[in-house]
Amino acid sequence: MKGQLPVLANITQCNNWKPHLPTVIQGGFNPDFHPIAIETAIVNSKATYNANGYLPEPGSTQLWELGEELLPLIKKGLDELKARFPEPIVIG
Numbered sequence: 001m002k003g004q005l006p007v008l009a010n011i012t013q014c015n016n017w018k019p020h021l022p023t024v025i026q027g028g029f030n031p032d033f034h035p036i037a038i039e040t041a042i043v044n045s046k047a048t049y050n051a052n053g054y055l056p057e058p059g060s061t062q063l064w065e066l067g068e069e070l071l072p073l074i075k076k077g078l079d080e081l082k083a084r085f086p087e088p089i090v091i092g
Contacts, residue, residue: 006020006023006024024090027089029088036078037088038078040087048060
């Protein structure tokens with residue numbers, strides 16, 4: 001099931017997304033330990049990806065392709081880290 005994009009003023013501007021994150025992730029995104037949720041990010045990014053030809057639609061990314069390539073290389077270490085850090089809590 002595809003997720004819905006948030007209603008943001010000028011959704012194409014990355015700096016408009018930063019204040020949005022704390023409304024969907026409790027406490028906002030923490031780059032120190034939230035990357036452990038890469039598997040969830042891959043699934044979500046892939047499910048919400050939309051493009052107009054070769055150009056992604058605003059709010060859409062193909063980073064799931066990079067994540068799928070990296071996952072086999074980092075899976076063992078990732079699983080060890082998951083036990084030490086909490087998963088991000090999604091609001092709503």
